[in-house]
Amino acid sequence: MRYGFLFSLGSVALAFEVAAQSAVDVARPEQRQKERRAVEKVQEKRAKHASIIEFRGEQAFNEKDLRSALKEEITTIEDFGLSPARADDLAFFLEVFYRKHGYTKVNVHYVIESSDRLRLDITEGPRFMLQTVVFDGNTREPADKLFEYMVGPTRERYSRLDKRLPFVAADMQEGTHLVQRFYIAEGFLDAVVDPPRYKFQPQSDDVDVVVPIHEGRQYSFGHIVFTGQTVYGAEALRPQLVDLLQRPYTGARVEDIPRRLEAYFKARGYYDVKVVANGAPEEAVGGRVPVHVVISAGPVYHFDGVTVNGLRRLHPGFVTKRFTRLNGKTYSPDVLNERFRTLMKTGQFNLLQIKPVPVDGHLLRLDIAPEEAVGGRVPVHVVISAGPVYHFDGVTVNGLRRLHPGFVTKRFTRLNGKTYSPDVLNERFRTLMKTGQFNLLQIKPVPVDGHLLRLDISAEEAKSREFGFWVGFDTYEGALAGVQLGDRDLFGYGRPLTVSIEVSQRSYRGDILYEDPFFFDTDFYFKARGSAFTFDYDGYTKFEVGGRFELSRKITKNDEAALILSIRHVKITDSEIRPDFLLGPREYQVDTIGLSNTLDMRESPYVNPRGFLVINTLDVASSALGSDIEYIRGTMRVGYYL
Numbered sequence: 073m074r075y076g077f078l079f080s081l082g083s084v085a086l087a088f089e090v091a092a093q094s095a096v097d098v099a100r101p102e103q104r105q106k107e108r109r110a111v112e113k114v115q116e117k118r119a120k121h122a123s124i125i126e127f128r129g130e131q132a133f134n135e136k137d138l139r140s141a142l143k144e145e146i147t148t149i150e151d152f153g154l155s156p157a158r159a160d161d162l163a164f165f166l167e168v169f170y171r172k173h174g175y176t177k178v179n180v181h182y183v184i185e186s187s188d189r190l191r192l193d194i195t196e197g198p199r200f201m202l203q204t205v206v207f208d209g210n211t212r213e214p215a216d217k218l219f220e221y222m223v224g225p226t227r228e229r230y231s232r233l234d235k236r237l238p239f240v241a242a243d244m245q246e247g248t249h250l251v252q253r254f255y256i257a258e259g260f261l262d263a264v265v266d267p268p269r270y271k272f273q274p275q276s277d278d279v280d281v282v283v284p285i286h287e288g289r290q291y292s293f294g295h296i297v298f299t300g301q302t303v304y305g306a307e308a309l310r311p312q313l314v315d316l317l318q319r320p321y322t323g324a325r326v327e328d329i330p331r332r333l334e335a336y337f338k339a340r341g342y343y344d345v346k347v348v349a350n351g352a353p354e355e356a357v358g359g360r361v362p363v364h365v366v367i368s369a370g371p372v373y374h375f376d377g378v379t380v381n382g383l384r385r386l387h388p389g390f391v392t393k394r395f396t397r398l399n400g401k402t403y404s405p406d407v408l409n410e411r412f413r414t415l416m417k418t419g420q421f422n423l424l425q426i427k428p429v430p431v432d433g434h435l436l437r438l439d440i441a442p443e444e445a446v447g448g449r450v451p452v453h454v455v456i457s458a459g460p461v462y463h464f465d466g467v468t469v470n471g472l473r474r475l476h477p478g479f480v481t482k483r484f485t486r487l488n489g490k491t492y493s494p495d496v497l498n499e500r501f502r503t504l505m506k507t508g509q510f511n512l513l514q515i516k517p518v519p520v521d522g523h524l525l526r527l528d529i530s531a532e533e534a535k536s537r538e539f540g541f542w543v544g545f546d547t548y549e550g551a552l553a554g555v556q557l558g559d560r561d562l563f564g565y566g567r568p569l570t571v572s573i574e575v576s577q578r579s580y581r582g583d584i585l586y587e588d589p590f591f592f593d594t595d596f597y598f599k600a601r602g603s604a605f606t607f608d609y610d611g612y613t614k615f616e617v618g619g620r621f622e623l624s625r626k627i628t629k630n631d632e633a634a635l636i637l638s639i640r641h642v643k644i645t646d647s648e649i650r651p652d653f654l655l656g657p658r659e660y661q662v663d664t665i666g667l668s669n670t671l672d673m674r675e676s677p678y679v680n681p682r683g684f685l686v687i688n689t690l691d692v693a694s695s696a697l698g699s700d701i702e703y704i705r706g707t708m709r710v711g712y713y714l
Contacts, residue, residue: 154190175199239279260320264288291353337367340402371434378437379440412426463523467481467526507589541554548578567588614644632669635666668687
C-alpha cells in the first residue's frame with residue numbers, strides 16, 4: 073500500500089505565492105455531485121408518493137412533473153408540517169415554475185383543507201411565446217450576437233432545436249443585464265441598457281420585446297506609462313502586454329497587467345516584485361485611456377536549501393534530492409512548477425506544498441510540507457457565512473498567443489445565467505486541460521455587479537507543433553522507422569492534425585489524422601483518419617487505402633458512445649498462392665457503419681486505475697453502403713484493472 077500526504081479537503085494542490093496549479097480548489101466534486109443527486113432522488117420519490125398535496129386545474133403539465141418541480145418544498149412540508157407560510161411558499165414556487173415556461177398570467181390559489189391536506193387550484197392562462205427581440209440603438213454590435221445574450225437564460229432550459237422560445241419576463245430582465253455586461257466587456261464603459269418593453273399581440277399569444285440601448289463610446293488602451301523599478305525598460309515590458317492592449321479597454325484587462333508583469337519579473341528571479349496598474353477613463357482623449365503602471369521589482373533571489381516536514385514513511389531525501397541542483401540558481405516559479413509536477417506524478421502524495429521563504433538577504437529556502445494531522449486526528453471548526461447565490465456572467469481570456477480565444481470562451485457559453493458551481497468549473501477545467509493546448513490554466517471567478525460572477529481565465533499555451541521519429545526491429549516486419557509531424561492548434565482553432573509515415577522491410581504506411589474535440593462547438597468529439605499502406609505478407613502482397621470517421625460523446629462521466637463509419641478499398645497486388653480460389657477476390661470494397669460503447673469505471677486511467685473497463689462494438693457491412701462484402705459483427709471486451 074502506498075502512503076501519501078492527507079489533506080483535510082482531499083485536494084491536490086501546490087501552494088505557491090507566485091502561481092497556482094488550477095483555478096478551482098474542489099474536494100471530490102464527483103462525490104459531492106453524487107451525494108446531491110442521491111438527495112434529490114430521495115426527495116423526488118417522496119414527493120411523488122406524498123398524499124398531503126392535491127393539484128387541480130393543471131393541463132399543460134402532468135402531476136408527476138409538478139411534484140418533481142416542487143420536490144424540495146413538498147418534502148419540507150412532510151418533515152415539518154403544514155402551515156400557511158409553507159402553503160404560500162408552495163403556491164409561489166408553482167407559479168414560478170409555470171412562468172418559466174411562458175405562462176405569464178398563471179394564478180395559483182391554495183386551500184388548507186386539514187392539518188395534513190393541501191389543495192392547489194391552478195389557473196394556467198395562455199402560454200406566451202417570444203416572437204421578436206428588437207434592439208433599439210445598437211450601432212457597433214450585431215443584433216444576432218446580442219440576441220444570444222438576451223435569450224440565454226431561457227435558452228438554457230430548452231434545446232437549441234426549439235425554434236420558438238416561451239416569453240419569460242424574468243429571463244428578459246436578466247438578459248438585459250447580460251447584454252450590458254457584454255458591452256462593458258467590449259469597452260463600452262458608458263453603455264446603458266434600459267429595461268425591456270413588451271408588446272403583447274392582441275390576436276395571438278406572441279410577444280415582441282424591444283430593448284433600448286445607449287452604447288456610448290468604445291474605449292481602448294492609450295499611452296502606458298511605466299514608473300518605479302522598471303529594470304528592463306518600457307520597451308521590454310510593453311511587448312508582454314501587446315495582445316492585451318490591442319483589445320478594448322476594460323477594468324478586468326487593467327487588472328491583468330500586474331499579473332502579467334509580475335510573472336515576467338518572477339521568471340527572472342524577482343520574487344518580491346509588486347506591480348500596480350491604474351487606468352484613468354476620465355482622462356481619456358478620443359476614447360483612448362491612459363494607464364499608469366508602478367513597478368517595485370525588489371532584489372533578485374536565488375535558491376538556497378530545502379526543508380521537508382511531515383513525512384512518515386517516505387525518506388526526506390526522496391524530495392530534497394529533486395531540488396539539490398537548484399542551489400545558487402536564480403529563482404524561477406517555472407522551475408518549481410516543473411519539480412512539483414514531477415513529484416506528483418510519482419503518486420506518493422495527496423498534497424504537496426512548496427513555499428519559498430526569504431532567508432539571509434536575497435536567498436530563498438524552500439519549505440516543503442503536507443498538511444499534517446496532530447495525533448492522527450484533525451480538529452475541525454466549521455464557520456459558515458453563506459452570502460448570496462451567484463450566477464455566471466461572461467468570460468475574459470488572457471495570455472493566449474496563437475490559440476483563438478473562442479476556443480476557451482465557447483466552453484463556458486452555456487454557463488451564462490446559471491447558478492455558480494465549482495463542480496461545473498472543475499469539469500470545464502479538466503476538459504480544456506485534456507486537449508493538450510495548455511501548460512497552465514487558471515480560472516478565477518470575480519464578483520461583478522451584485523451577484524454575478526465573471527470568469528477571468530489566464531492561460532499559458534503549450535507548444536502546439538511536435539516532431540517525432542522512431543526506429544526499431546520486429547521479428548516479423550524486420551527493421552522499421554517512422555516519422556510523425558503534428559500541429560495540435562491548426563490555424564489557431566485548437567484542432568489537431570497529425571501526419572505520420574512508417575517504413576519497414578515488409579510495409580509502407582501513411583496516416584493523416586484530424587481531430588475536433590468540440591465538433592461544431594458541441595460536446596461531440598470528431599475524428600477523421602485517412603490511411604494507405606502496402607504490406608508484403610507471406611505468399612501475397614496487399615495494398616489498402618481508406619478512411620475512418622468517428623463521432624463520439626460522453627453520456628455520463630463513465631460512459632461514452634460513438635458512431636463510426638469506415639471505408640476501405642483492398643487490392644491484392646501480388647500473390648504466390650495457387651490455385652486462385654484459395655486466395656479469394658483480388659480487389660474488393662469494405663464499407664461499414666457501427667456503434668461502440670465504452671464503460672470506464674476507473675477513477676483515473678493513470679492515478680487510480682482500479683476498476684472495470686467494458687468496451688462493446690457492433691458494426692455492419694452492407695451493399696447499401698457500397699460494400700462488396702456483407703457481414704454483421706459484434707465484440708465485447710471486459711477488463712478489470714488492479
